[in-house]
Amino acid sequence: MPRTSSAPASAADRPARAVRRAMSDRDKEERRGEILAAAKRVFARKGYHATTIAEIAKEAALSYGSIYWYFDSKDALFHELMESEGQALRRHVHEALATPAAGSPEAPFRAAVQATFEFFEADRALVKLLFRDSYSLGDRFEKHLFGIYEGFIGDIEQIVADAERRGIVVDHPPRLVAVSVAALIGQIAHRRVVTDDGLPAAVVADFVVSLLLNGLLPR
Amino acid sequence: MPRTSSAPASAADRPARAVRRAMSDRDKEERRGEILAAAKRVFARKGYHATTIAEIAKEAALSYGSIYWYFDSKDALFHELMESEGQALRRHVHEALATPAAGSPEAPFRAAVQATFEFFEADRALVKLLFRDSYSLGDRFEKHLFGIYEGFIGDIEQIVADAERRGIVVDHPPRLVAVSVAALIGQIAHRRVVTDDGLPAAVVADFVVSLLLNGLLPR
Amino acid sequence: MPRTSSAPASAADRPARAVRRAMSDRDKEERRGEILAAAKRVFARKGYHATTIAEIAKEAALSYGSIYWYFDSKDALFHELMESEGQALRRHVHEALATPAAGSPEAPFRAAVQATFEFFEADRALVKLLFRDSYSLGDRFEKHLFGIYEGFIGDIEQIVADAERRGIVVDHPPRLVAVSVAALIGQIAHRRVVTDDGLPAAVVADFVVSLLLNGLLPR
Amino acid sequence: MPRTSSAPASAADRPARAVRRAMSDRDKEERRGEILAAAKRVFARKGYHATTIAEIAKEAALSYGSIYWYFDSKDALFHELMESEGQALRRHVHEALATPAAGSPEAPFRAAVQATFEFFEADRALVKLLFRDSYSLGDRFEKHLFGIYEGFIGDIEQIVADAERRGIVVDHPPRLVAVSVAALIGQIAHRRVVTDDGLPAAVVADFVVSLLLNGLLPR
DNA sequence: AATGAATGAGGATTCATTCAT
DNA sequence: AATGAATGAATCCTCATTCAT
DSSP states (O other): OOSOSSSOOOTTOOOOHHHHHHTTTOOHHHHHHHHHHHHHHHHHHHOTTTOOHHHHHHHTTOOGGGHHHHOSOHHHHHHHHHHHHHHHHHHHHHHHHHSOOOSSTTHHHHHHHHHHHHHHHHOHHHHHHHHTGGGGGTHHIIIIIHHHHHHHHHHHHHHHHHHHHTTSSOOOOHHHHHHHHHHHHHHHHHHHHHSOOOOOHHHHHHHHHHHHHHOSSOO | OOSSOSSOOOGGGSOOHHHHHHTTTSOHHHHHHHHHHHHHHHHHHHOTTTOOHHHHHHHTTSOTTTHHHHOSOHHHHHHHHHHHHHHHHHHHHHHHHHSOOOSSTTHHHHHHHHHHHHHHHHOHHHHHHHHTGGGGGTHHIIIIIHHHHHHHHHHHHHHHHHHHHTTSSOOOOHHHHHHHHHHHHHHHHHHHHHSOOOOOHHHHHHHHHHHHHHOSSOO | OOSOSSSOOOTTOOOOHHHHHHTTTOOHHHHHHHHHHHHHHHHHHHOTTTOOHHHHHHHTTOOGGGHHHHOSOHHHHHHHHHHHHHHHHHHHHHHHHHSOOOSSTTHHHHHHHHHHHHHHHHOHHHHHHHHTGGGGGTHHIIIIIHHHHHHHHHHHHHHHHHHHHTTSSOOOOHHHHHHHHHHHHHHHHHHHHHSOOOOOHHHHHHHHHHHHHHOSSOO | OOSSOSSOOOGGGSOOHHHHHHTTTSOHHHHHHHHHHHHHHHHHHHOTTTOOHHHHHHHTTSOTTTHHHHOSOHHHHHHHHHHHHHHHHHHHHHHHHHSOOOSSTTHHHHHHHHHHHHHHHHOHHHHHHHHTGGGGGTHHIIIIIHHHHHHHHHHHHHHHHHHHHTTSSOOOOHHHHHHHHHHHHHHHHHHHHHSOOOOOHHHHHHHHHHHHHHOSSOO
């Protein structure tokens, strides 16, 4: 995987073709990762349907047919990409939660939301993938990709359920809360990618946390 | 609401071809509406890309060359559909707001949220259109369709800005609040269409309102 | 069907494109027939696998995609071709048998063999289709196309069984006899198409009849 | 017979890759034979076109680039396979003829037919190769492979011509007779492979001999 | 000798769009 | 207005073949 686990690298810092050819003894797994990274960039740029295998190949500095040496189909490539991106996201949030947060009882929640937001801020391509392209597959989305969301939402659900049990937050159906949290972060992040709201990331993250914790009514 | 109804008419209960030809003095506008309604059903069923013009024509009981007499292209048809659906949504919310809500100062806000949610509950096809297919157009989405969202979000923004001015809700960037509200309602409604959360619509609507107004922390 | 039932037309006598365009109100069924005829020529010329849809289209003076207006796939086109050719063959033989043959009791048998041979002689493309290309489909052949042979072989089997019942020919498993007859005629005809044996058709036909009836040993 | 046996060895009972590397001094010729045997199995199973080089390599427990060290192309491999199989067949028949048959003057003929039939019965893969796949090459078949048949048919032709000269059988163009004999045996054997006629091999062999020698009319 | 990654030409199929009738 | 046949660009995928190691 090209991105290190906790700080997603920008799409720009990939070695040029010439460099890669010199290290052609690389592992097959690494080459797969390169293709996935290339595909991620192209998918983010053009969207799933407008992306052709030829373009991915070009971006990966490989020939057309080579893609098929590593992946069974465009669909399979996309699915695997979503899978690995989803896992990277979850890993990032887990790591944020693992660092014990001081202060208020809702601190872990706050940390998780901020970690997620950060992750999205740092990887605009991922945001497009998750909140635009994933829907483009129609039925194929609902079957396979939903599982990916479920994992992430399940993670949040546990935090929420735990917080409810300890009386930190009010009782609501935990899954509904989890979906809401994910939706809010995701959609706001997506909007920031598509349109420029001109607000600093920190402000937006604080807003999301505040909205979720305190609501709109004054206390 | 111009849409025939929230329960789309079956394709069967339209007059047969021969009969229809007899009333060829019908308004072109009505025929356009029939095609849009047919397209809505098919798009919702299969998604934008998997839908063919031939299928829309069949659903509309027209020969498929005829679609082009009414619409310039598949894209144009879809865009117009989104446009009219977006307007219907806004109209519905406006109507809800026009009816003066009694009680608490946040009542109009509550009413707007509930009206939106109701509207989505009553029209699953619309939800799929807005929150799945609209993304399928890639760039074309970001250029044109975003305008449709903007209208709706602008409406909410005004309500929010007004409420902030009157001290009913705490100060946040109003547009951010509006986007959050729209995102929350939209995503939760979409999820209910795709997966069955088993919860009654009223419960979910109350939850959304409560989350937005009170947040998760106990008061 | 381009070929009239009893005398298969040569592949050369097809009207030019210009003519066909002038009668564009022709029936869809006729156009299908034209495509089938074009496909027959190309398949015979190049073999199933070496034939491309583009080539069939060109031969039929149609554009690429038009073929798919009439047929679902290359396979379907080929299968339908085999089906119709098989039926034409059977029809031809039936007609020959319907004409009561005078003379010796084995006359009907002789007539059937000669009719089959004639039919093959007159349509070299058909011979290639049946005895070369039909095998090229691999499994798909064994499933569908075998049915076509069975029909023809079943016809012969009935003649044989009848002749055995009446003591005209010696008792053998009738199906085995039928298969032998078909194999002999088919293979010899095929060989004449591929290599030139320099023998007149009538001589060969007589030989086949004689071999089947009298065997090699002198009487 | 160079072919390992008429019951092709399972792919499993060949030594594992590591072991084979230890005996890398094996004759190139033997390795070629292994590949041919593997190819024969795969071709028979899937047909010429559906067979990929990769599959042959896998069956031969070789990496698939290696095939090209032994053969120039898929076509060349197939041609050589046909060549060697054709020779094996001829050798088998020659051996049968070398054993002087007692009794009737037509005994050698009878022996040759039966030997051929036996050979086909014992090697279903060969039958598929000769009577199905050989046709799949289209033009390339007619040019090269026909030569293979010619050899076999030439052998039969000599037997026939000799018998005619000695007055054992009636005079017919010997090549035509030879083709008939080959066609009959081949097609009947092929049919037994594809469909199950339920008849014992001996019965069918006797039938073929009887039909060829005595014909269908009672004597 | 052997490997298997890389290549890219080739071909079937789909479908939005046009247009003659 | 309506039809539906015709078009052909677009794109996925396969697989024989090459070649660096």
